[in-house]
Amino acid sequence: MAVKSSLDSLGYFETYCDTITDIIIIHPGHRSYVRSIVIKGTAILNIDSICRETFPRPYDAGELQALAGKTLYFLGSKGYPFAKLSIDIADTLCADPLKKYDLHKDITVTFIISENGCYAFAQPLITGNIKTNAGLLSHDISIKKGQPFNIKNIQKTKNRLLSRKYIASAETGSLKIIREETSEFSSDTNKPTYKGKVMVPLIISDNTGLGVDGAIAFQTSQTNGNNLTGVFNISLLNMFHHGEIGNLTYKGEENYQYLNVTLGAPYLFGVSLFGTAGFGLEIKQDDYGYLHGELRFTTDLWPYWQWGLELKGHEATTYVDSVPIDRQFAGLDFVMSRETKPYRAGELSKEAEFKIGSGVTQYDGAELTRWHIDLTAGLHYPLNFRHALVARLVSGAILTDAIDTLQTTELYRTGGYKSIRGYTDNEFAFSSVIFGQTEYHYYFNYSGSVYIFMDGGIGRLNKSSDETSKALQKMCGYGIGIRIPVKIGDAAIEWARNYKETQSWGRIHVSIRNAVSASTSN
Template sequence: MYVLFFGSAFSQNINLKIIGETEFETTIIDATNYHKLHINLKSVEREIDSVKHILEKQGYIQLKSENLKRLNDSIFSITFNLNEHYKYLRVFYSKMNLDESLIKQITNNYAPTYFDLTFSEIENSLNYLNNKISETGYPFTKLKLSNLRIKEDWVEADLISSALSEKRILNNIVVKGYDKFPKSFLKHYLKIKPKQVFNLKKIQTKSNQLQNINFASQIKPPEALFTKDSTSLYLYINKNQSNTFDGFLGFGTNEETNKIQFDGYLNLNLTNNLNYGESFSLFYKSDENDQQTFEVSTSLPYLFSTPIGVDLALRLFKKDSSFTTALQNLKLNYQLSTKHNIAAGLTAITSSNLLTTTQNLNINDYKSTFYSLTYQYLNLNPTNNLLFPIQSKFYFEAGLGKRVTTPNTTQQTKYTLEAFKIFLLNQRNSIFLKTNGAILKSTNYFENELYRFGGINSIRGFEENSIYANLFSVFNTEYRYQLSNNLYIHTIFDAAYFENQITTSKQKLFGYGLGLGILTKSGLFKLNYANGKFEDSNFSLSNSKIHISLKTRF
């Protein structure tokens, strides 16, 4: 106890007293709550300078002080003469150097030739004005106050700006690290192009948006090179591995044969291999319900150096020997910003009945045409987390069209929604919420036009695409705990609701389980164990499903 208190007393052995010329001035000084105990003389001197700065910001700009006096071994004293108190500073300016719209942003007290500031606002306000002038293409301009004049209870000064040099225009853009970075992404995605007014702050903000491109990333902040007659911008960009191969293997017990059945799929995505920002996808799925899906799609952004891109897709589906469906899709999209995208599309669907009409009256030949509008919001994980690369997504599509059969024509509408978000609780814990659903509105329905859902990518614990519906909604939740940078475990709780007008059924579904994800040298390996049940059915272990997937990036 003796050593503890003696050491504390010895380390704070200097007491500072700041006194005013009058008791009133001393009261003002004490209101600054300055530190009185210090460990050495340098700390005392710094505190005195700090108090002076505070008082000057309060309007005591003519403050004077005597020399620091040492009263004894532990007490130092100094006297301040605050002199006159000034309420505000009136700054006169020229409209040629400063726009009145900027003045409105820093004060409410202004006139065509001057504006008023309290002394505490001066520093921040002048810095703000200087930055705004710099953003208009004059990065080397500086503001200062000159010709100070004392009035009754205020001070006047003239605002002087250094001579405005020629406005800086961006003449050249140089990409370092990824020389073949697509120029169209500079112009339309980042919106950085030559002949723009040079604004380094905006350029830095725009370059940070590279985090929303999966095939490129920023190595370090951009830099500018100024010469007498030109301005060059240097961007430091790295090309990322963005091709992915995703597949899964699922197996479970067939309720009729009590034998294990397997199902799976592969999903190949090739991105930016031609350094154009393009993407190509190949998808194939075969499941235990004798259903086969084949889909190929491509996306070409910024056609002919315009902000318009095109998406093309072909999808073929076959249900055992019952029917086949071919879908062709064309979309023209426009990038509103780095995260927001809108599109208008045309979809043509042709379906053929492979059975005789006496076997299944709910399957019929038809042709459909839909015109659609789409909005998408996509936010990649800013930390470039390979376990969870996308932090949030929102996708909505509305389609209006008609279905043609012999001899009838039926008007139809479609709505599709997909949204998810990762809520970070702390560095290791997070909650994943996802919802997706679709509605087909029609006067009557065919089985071969209904939505199909169920499985690892919708409600887990059910067979892949085993549930048919004209309306469905799925809600997925996961509590995730990240054990390390390459390993996490999670819970599974899924709920769904669907309607099938053909069978006049309305059902609620539930899925429970556990899962894990491991980031290996080969890619992201996922293992899910889930059990699914209908609302009115009993829980049974035989209904459990094990889903295995591996997503490789190359």
């Protein structure tokens, strides 16, 4: 009976059912308690090494199973990859001192360990569809020949490899014992005596090639009329097998042109230093011109996490009555970010970036200081294989002198496909903004999904010459989308409209990208 089995696992060993009447009455009896857990067969750990719970405590088979798993993991981190564990349970009938006739069982649990020898790592075996330079891969492999076997180093290796854009997958095969002569092991009594060495097969597949994606957006608006825009992006990933990445993005419409180029490489000078350089320009006819550049250096903080510094500068030219006005800016940011993964069925994906920094600009002969702080956080949370929720929060604020007039290109431009859907691309320019994106996905296969979304936020408009105060702008958009796997990668179609529009058809965004491009963005 399923109910009795469940109660047994919780320590109700004397459960019985009364079925004399039409109603089944379950009598669970008294719950057994674990008086202590004893570990035998090894001298390198005791129960305090893996469990901080107090005893006696109610019997729970699931809890004991978890403790047994922790015990084997602990042994695996101390050089014993082939340790085995068996459980012995002894019970004693005891009376509650406060209730003389209330009897229950006290249980003593014994974990009996068979260590099966201490092992060291052999040279790992790298296999799979891999073209990436072996020297580059070695930076992320924590399995070193001759070191004591440690299961934590295997997991660390997988996490570090998977955090690189140029690695598509990283798995481990079955451990293999390498038989070696006794003379190869040290006779130093201060070092452990190894029974042998263990080779860990690493099955790796990398991302290499040309990434291409493009998008077309058709927008109808009650205030701005109809508009057609296009975006084209080319990515070069690991083409020379040293983890390098290059990206070129072009966006254009009738009176607007945008171009951005970024280049990046890992492990500069053979150390844990990652460099990215960017350059771009933006021109809007008879309105403004914008030229910018960035140089970022980061290092690993944890798997998937990096931190570092970013140098940046730009020059903005605006036209007032056909007279150009130039502004220059130079600054330094502290950056901490987490690498994200593409959204996939049943997989958790996290996103985070924090930036804070300051810089100086010249205005009317005076040198002014600006500060800014930006925060982005996102989560793709699978409810099960078919269903998932997505939540994303973006915020930013610029602090500057009262006399400093920020140009449009220096503000947080919001609206459109990458921010609050349902509005024209870059429809708003804010000195401070916070907005959220929410999505519900239904996956019909591993990478294809249908989803609904709602975005909303609030921003503070930058003060203009005819305003005495800054105004708040509320935003809310909603829509539906579908992401479809195609032969070269995947395609997506989204329809969105904002809450103020009642007569327009809204906006349609169509995009397509290949597998390499999909590995570098969502």
